[in-house]
Amino acid sequence: VKNSIGIKKFKKLIDQTDNFIISGHENPDPDCICGCIALEYLLSSFGKNVKCINSDAIPTDLVILDYRKIITSIEEGTKIPENIENYYLIIIDTNVKSNIGKIYDLIKDKIKGIFIIDHHSTLDSEELKDCCYIDGNASSVCEMIFTIYDNFKKKMPKEVGDALYTGILFDTGSFHYQKTTPYTFYIASKIVESGTSPNDLYVLLYEHQSIEYLKITSYVLSTLRLYHNNQIAVISMPKKLLIKSGAKYDECASIINIPLQSKNIKAVVFCKENLQSVKRISMRSKGDVDVVKIATECKGGGHKNAAGFKLGPEIKKFKHILPRIITYLKDQINYSNSKN
Ligand SMILES: [Mn+2]
Numbered sequence: 001v002k003n004s005i006g007i008k009k010f011k012k013l014i015d016q017t018d019n020f021i022i023s024g025h026e027n028p029d030p031d032c033i034c035g036c037i038a039l040e041y042l043l044s045s046f047g048k049n050v051k052c053i054n055s056d057a058i059p060t061d062l063v064i065l066d067y068r069k070i071i072t073s074i075e076e077g078t079k080i081p082e083n084i085e086n087y088y089l090i091i092i093d094t095n096v097k098s099n100i101g102k103i104y105d106l107i108k109d110k111i112k113g114i115f116i117i118d119h120h121s122t123l124d125s126e127e128l129k130d131c132c133y134i135d136g137n138a139s140s141v142c143e144m145i146f147t148i149y150d151n152f153k154k155k156m157p158k159e160v161g162d163a164l165y166t167g168i169l170f171d172t173g174s175f176h177y178q179k180t181t182p183y184t185f186y187i188a189s190k191i192v193e194s195g196t197s198p199n200d201l202y203v204l205l206y207e208h209q210s211i212e213y214l215k216i217t218s219y220v221l222s223t224l225r226l227y228h229n230n231q232i233a234v235i236s237m238p239k240k241l242l243i244k245s246g247a248k249y250d251e252c253a254s255i256i257n258i259p260l261q262s263k264n265i266k267a268v269v270f271c272k273e274n275l276q277s278v279k280r281i282s283m284r285s286k287g288d289v290d291v292v293k294i295a296t297e298c299k300g301g302g303h304k305n306a307a308g309f310k311l312g313p314e315i316k317k318f319k320h321i322l323p324r325i326i327t328y329l330k331d332q333i334n335y336s337n338s339k340n
Pocket of ligand 1: 031032119140141
């Protein structure tokens with residue numbers, strides 16, 4: 001059994017507290033959502049009062065993971081409990097407190113305290129170092145929550161096994177990314193032993209897209225333009241293509257990853273417009289190529305390899321900003337190539 005100071009701190013917390021709010025980061029991903037599901041189950045089984053409240057709703061294609069419909073969001077109208085001063089906030093899958101989005105400002109001055117469970121290695125602030133379980137080597141927050149179950153010698157029902165397996169699957173790119181370790185496979189084997197079916201989850205997660213999704217993907221890929229020796233891909237989704245396909249806007253987020261399947265491509269720029277005509281630029285990159293600096297310059301944000309910003313009063317049109325993005329990415333790619 002893997003153990004750590006972080007888990008001891010977590011045990012102490014649940015000995016002392018009865019009411020919890022669990023929140024993951026904005027635009028929740030499967031690791032974050034499945035982590036909420038598994039942690040809610042654990043704390044509830046100890047008789048605790050637990051609410052999962054995120055800022056943003058679960059993306060449509062992930063709703064199927066929340067079997068008991070326990071995850072709520074401010075976006076969908078969930079209200080903060082009236083006796084909020086009795087609650088402890090558990091933040092998962094980020095250690096930058098404000099990354100949990102608008103719920104943070106709503107409760108930060110009223111709650112009893114904050115505890116963080118995260119697998120990103122930087123810690124936002126010194127004040128929180130006694131109230132966290134951080135493991136920068138863990139593949140996913142779901143891997144860490146498995147470790148918590150293991151420490152409590154707590155049996156997990158299939159619902160929790162399915163959730164943890166799914167979170168690990170996504171955050172490891174189906175057991176391929178760098179932080180995939182023998183321990184990750186050990187956890188997967190334990191979960192499968194307890195009744196989770198990898199094939200059922202594969203079908204649920206990877207073979208569930210709509211025909212409209214297939215159509216919008218083909219339309220968007222037909223807009224592909226390549227720059228800088230086929231190292232930069234630019235794709236776009238104007239509103240008229242979205243309407244023509246019949247797809248939902250949030251079904252389209254993963255299309256940006258398709259150009260990355262090409263060995264040549266180092267960065268992707270995706271301009272997508274929703275039904276309200278709001279245009280958003282999303283960027284992805286590989287390795288040392290950084291996309292967050294240019295996103296921040298344009299009043300957006302993100303991480304080194306995944307970032308974006310909205311078009312607005314300052315930058316009205318994609319074609320106005322694209323040359324600057326291309327120039328920036330060329331420099332990034334040239335610098336990255338020169339190092340390797
Ligand atoms: Mn994660």
